[in-house]
Amino acid sequence: MFDTIRNNSKILMGLLVVLIIPSFVLFGVDGYSNMSDRGVVVAKVGDIEITQQEWDAMHQQEVDRIRASAPNLDAKLLGSAEARYASLERMVNDRLIAVAAEKQLLVTSDQRLANYLQQDPSIAGLRGPDGKLDMDRYRQLAASQGMTPEMLEARVRRDLSNQQVLASLQASAVASQRQTDSALQAYLQRREIQIQRFEPATFAAKVQVTDADLEKFYQTQTDRFRSPESADVEYLVLDAAALAKNIQLPEQDIKTYYEQNLQRLSGQEQRRASHILINAGKDAPAAEREKARAKADGLLADVRKDSKSFA
Template sequence: MLQRIRDKSSGWIAYLILGAVIITMAFFGLEAYFSPKIETYAAKVEGPAKFWVFGKQEREISQEEFRRRFEQARQEARQQQGEAFDSAAFESIESKRNILDRMVDDALMALVAEREGLTISDQEVAEQLKALPQFQVNGVYSPDQYRLTLAGQGLTHAQFMASVRADLASRMLPNQIIGSAIASDAELEAFLKLSQQTRTLRLLDLPTPSLPAEPPTDAELQAWYDANPSLYRSEEKVAVEYVEIDGASLDVPTTVDEDTLRARYAELRSRYVTEPQRVASHILVAAAVDADQATNDAARERAAALAAQARAPGADFAALARENSDDLGSKAEGGDLGVVEAGLFDAAFEQALFALDEAGQVTDPVRTPDGWHVIQLRELTPGSERPFEDVRAELEAEYFENEAERLFSELSGRLIERTYKDPTALAPSAEALGLPVQRTGLFGRGGLDQGLSAIEAVRAAAFSDAQKTERQVSDAIEIGPNHIVVIHVVEHVPEAAIPFAEVKDRVLSDLNADRLAQAAQAQAEALLERARAGETLDALATEVGRTVAELENIPRQAGLPPALLAEAFRVAAPEEGKPSFGIAKVGADRQVLFEVTAVTPGDLATLDDATRTLILGQFAQARGLVEFQEYTKALRKVYTVRVAEDRL
């Protein structure tokens, strides 16, 4: 049998199979067969293959990237909504998917930009970086602030530059699509006629009907109670014990020795030293990095000639740049690059520029991947240094502040570490650290006006399943700068139905309110039918003991109840000699019967040219947004998007 297997495995089919195995191993390595790949992405975007299964574009959105964007969105929502911010609702899977979808759209745009060969120049990245407010001091870009901010975020210069470049690339296509949209004058005029339309109304504010003389029976009350169980439930409540660490109340040193301060000064010397600042301009003679020798030599010779012209007495470098530079980003500005800091441009470019020590000097041609540069040092501002004696008080105050933060971090870290080891009880950890355990009374999801339960983050943690149901000690909850609490739910009173006997008076009030609302609706609908049948509004007003109010040329933004305005502008325009009627609910049991007697289109003559142009631009932008959304939908049909909801 073994011989038969050997004979069968020596034909051309066997050779093909063996060849396929060898090729696969050559591409992917033997370890691919034995090391299973563990996926960690939150979402993955894959483009179509260029050849069979090869050449696919691929981009993953990591869980860490998603969490950073999610926390950023949380902070923005908290700032915008204030006390109205609902942490539990924000944590919903719908909210997370919305944020992830936006990240997927960004990834799609970046992949398309990559596919189409759209690139972002170093100058564009540098300009974007300098415009970011977190790197500015008093509205001006600060290299020291840039370095300190990146260090605080644990990022290198190369990593941040790459992220800025990727962000610009992802926004390039959307900006072009939105910016290229066009809106016509005819569309604008139709919109303005409608949006500035006014209507003449006659209003009859109907009286609230009376309740029946006979009150509801107990059976009717019981039936209402049974039909509306959600109205008559007690609030879910919890009580927690907690440990609080406030950095402001910790014992910190009040003196510091001179040697410590001087060592701190030496460590932070770059903060007190201002490096020389260089303002530069350049002329670029473009030459691709893979250009042939003849093309490269010709570009270098042209750059050398321009350098010689720039060094000539009375030469106008800006004029030479406007006429000869191939850098479209700076050409119109005479080659102006602004302030050039270390690390923003190609190493060869910076080395040549930083070698100049006098304003007005011009370099020899410098080669970078973009081509040959002729660089002029336009301004050179000397650096400065603040001596130790001038900053001693500042260093001392900072030392005490850092010590307070260190003690706070150390104590809170020990508390968190202990609660991780024993997450079912808070008292043992607090006792080991000498911290008092405090307790709240029962409180609901809305909290109380003061105390710990007034803090939204505490309530969110207290009512989460991990604390409320599993009775786990919470993570540290930040309630202020260097101020945390750790809570443990010790009592839980679930939501429950309130017995009918305890809420009978509320049931009677709610049922009567509903009866009035239904009676008001029925009265309004009956009068509306009579008005449409030909009875005048004045005759109906006399019947119900009210008068008709007349309002001429009311715009959509008039100071009337929104429901009334919405209905008044929704009904059809009146036909010749025949008004249009409608009703609007403006209160729980209050209805208004109205008639529209005239409709006046918006007057376009009241708009000046500037306003007209502004609105036309807004129209075009709105259309561009719609076109961009449709373009994104189309891309999702070409690119494959995989989402791992279990990792969000």
């Protein structure tokens, strides 16, 4: 069996190609399209779905637009949950108006689109002296908004169609009788007023003030001319202990200073002497004199021992 497969491998490969490719074309393309990740659906208006990716992109565009107009605005406010929800709500409103425009067949014609673009100040500034549109600058204008000229025109066409939906709603509004009367009365009313001006310069020349009047006015208005009491205080704190903490004296500097001021720092030489008398008379027996001598030698040894320990 394996020999048969090995000997007819080319025929089997052709058969597999015939079986696999048509099945992929018939069934795989649709499944591959459905597998494309469009993101989680966060809202739905009619048959139009709004995905998380579209929501994030729309919110980022609004953030960029707001930052361009108000650079000092706190970035935390733009990234808050309330701001993101407001972006989603505007997307839902726009999609809802678009669905209404589509159902009412409110389509913007090419002539109306052309007239609107000609009146747009941002596009009118792109025209040259001959009145022709500079296409290179027009493409740059669309690219600055992340679109091509075709995408820009499609967005303007969609906005004009949506405006027709809002215009029909606004035109259908009916003012009440009270609102109409208030508007007409404000328009038809007539009022007469008189103005009398009192200029200080007109009366300044007529005013004559004496020293007594000034003194009296000052005495009655003393608080108005009194300034709050204040004092300027300057002081310097000399703390020897605090200064000593920051002073570091090397041992060599101390030794040099001592040698230079030896006479001033050294006092007069003084010596202290003390003696111990061990009495042994000339007439004393030899044993007593030897006992006294041994005692003296012992005391002398103790003194020498204490001197070495002190040194």
